[in-house]
Amino acid sequence: MQLASRRWWYLMPAVFVTYSLAYLERANYGIASAAGMATDLHISRELNALVGSLFFLGYFSFQIPGAIYAQRKSVRTLACWSLVLLGGCAALTGVVRDAVWLLVVRFLLGVVEAAVLPAMLILLANWFTRGERSRANTFLILGNPVTILWMSVLSGYLVQAWGWRWMFIVEGLPAVVWAGLWWRLVRDQPRQAPWLSSDEQDAIENALEREQVGMKAVRNYAEAFRSPTVLLLCVQYFCWSIGVYGFVLWLPSILREGPDIGIVEAGWLSAVPYLLAIASMLAASWLSDRLLRRKVFVWPSLLVGALAFYGSYLLGASQFWLSFALLIVAGAAMYAPYGPFFALISETLPKNVAGGAAALINSMGALGSFVGSYVVGYLNAVTGGPSLSYVLMAGALLLAVATTLLVRAEDNATMPRPGFLRS
Numbered sequence: 001m002q003l004a005s006r007r008w009w010y011l012m013p014a015v016f017v018t019y020s021l022a023y024l025e026r027a028n029y030g031i032a033s034a035a036g037m038a039t040d041l042h043i044s045r046e047l048n049a050l051v052g053s054l055f056f057l058g059y060f061s062f063q064i065p066g067a068i069y070a071q072r073k074s075v076r077t078l079a080c081w082s083l084v085l086l087g088g089c090a091a092l093t094g095v096v097r098d099a100v101w102l103l104v105v106r107f108l109l110g111v112v113e114a115a116v117l118p119a120m121l122i123l124l125a126n127w128f129t130r131g132e133r134s135r136a137n138t139f140l141i142l143g144n145p146v147t148i149l150w151m152s153v154l155s156g157y158l159v160q161a162w163g164w165r166w167m168f169i170v171e172g173l174p175a176v177v178w179a180g181l182w183w184r185l186v187r188d189q190p191r192q193a194p195w196l197s198s199d200e201q202d203a204i205e206n207a208l209e210r211e212q213v214g215m216k217a218v219r220n221y222a223e224a225f226r227s228p229t230v231l232l233l234c235v236q237y238f239c240w241s242i243g244v245y246g247f248v249l250w251l252p253s254i255l256r257e258g259p260d261i262g263i264v265e266a267g268w269l270s271a272v273p274y275l276l277a278i279a280s281m282l283a284a285s286w287l288s289d290r291l292l293r294r295k296v297f298v299w300p301s302l303l304v305g306a307l308a309f310y311g312s313y314l315l316g317a318s319q320f321w322l323s324f325a326l327l328i329v330a331g332a333a334m335y336a337p338y339g340p341f342f343a344l345i346s347e348t349l350p351k352n353v354a355g356g357a358a359a360l361i362n363s364m365g366a367l368g369s370f371v372g373s374y375v376v377g378y379l380n381a382v383t384g385g386p387s388l389s390y391v392l393m394a395g396a397l398l399l400a401v402a403t404t405l406l407v408r409a410e411d412n413a414t415m416p417r418p419g420f421l422r423s
Contacts (some may be wrong), residue, residue, distance in 0.1 A: 004200040007127055012139045014185045015120050020143035021175040022116045024151055025090035026055055028171055031155040032164040043099045049377025051102055056370035058110025060363050066115025067359030075123040076186050078115050080179050085112035087175030094168030118359040125346050126189055129207050131289055138285035138339030145274035145335055153271055215350045224353035225360055234364040236403035241368030242396035244334050246376035273331030280332045285339030294344040298337040299404040305333035306397035313390035
């Protein structure tokens with residue numbers, strides 16, 4: 001029996017918008033920084049690097065508790081409160097008057113956003129089978145590049161028209177409004193969905209239960225966290241995130257160093273890498289689900305990203321536009337593997353511990369994001385240019401490639417394909 005296609009139309013828009021709004025609140029700091037926020041608040045360039053990255057320490061702190069609550073209690077409740085609080089914290093960023101309060105608000109924003117991604121991954125695992133999961137994960141994480149795409153343009157205009165303070169306020173309030181819509185739209189389990197018949201609910205739950213048969217049992221989170229696969233994926237995601245968030249947070253500032261580039265132009269140019277990223281993510285997720293293979297769609301993309309960053313370093317500031325073209329390639333390559341990567345996690349461990357393991361891996365990614373965003377910002381400040389940052393991000397991605405190749409995951413290529421993929 002083909003599983004109800006209505007799951008995609010009811011759940012994926014809600015999941016996408018939720019993650020998109022959450023991601024907006026962390027990423028718009030880069031636009032504000034490029035627009036002179038540090039000057040207005042009398043923050044040195046070195047301290048500005050710390051402020052921009054402090055979000056990720058808060059983000060790290062609540063990953064695992066949030067995921068455990070989501071798995072044992074309710075994704076729906078947790079995400080609703082997270083939306084309200086992160087929208088409020090984001091708006092508060094627009095009214096801070098000194099660096100101390102900015103540090104506090106950025107840390108708290110990380111805390112309240114921490115549970116959103118693990119909770120969304122748990123929700124999708126409750127609704128979608130293995131043959132669908134890479135695409136489902138990708139539609140979720142598309143909230144990242146799609147958000148940066150429109151945020152980079154809109155934020156540039158908001159800053160130019162009203163200043164960086166109003167940018168934070170205007171972009172923070174939609175999350176609070178969306179929390180009410182999320183509560184009405186989403187249910188934790190198929191059994192709770194009023195828009196499915198009882199037969200459709202049974203079919204989904206039976207399909208998900210069959211996938212757990214034959215999977216090696218893992219008693220608890222402690223055992224899961226000691227798994228060699230989980231530990232390797234933690235290291236891999238730490239290194240990968242150094243490249244991603246060094247790139248995401250500071251790309252607008254890097255572009256401002258180019259010839260005759262203002263804040264609006266930097267916003268438009270910052271959006272370009274994410275157009276290619278969206279296409280690469282969709283292609284990788286579709287092929288990964290069709291072939292039911294994951295690793296082969298992760299490490300080659302990260303290798304391309306590493307080579308592109310190193311190419312930007314070799315070209316240097318004297319060939320700005322060629323260097324920027326390679327940055328577009330690097331951005332797309334770093335984003336392409338997200339769907340297959342998170343599908344790999346849920347297929348390696350049984351359902352009772354997969355959510356907590358994903359949270360642990362994502363928390364290591366948060367630490368990598370802190371390192372990447374802080375060190376890249378610091379290197380740019382003390383050297384006066386991004387060249388050394390490109391070397392750092394290239395090296396981190398190469399380590400991620402090497403670690404991915406060490407992961408021993410089952411080849412699921414022989415699993416039966418979902419009905420809608422059969423020829």
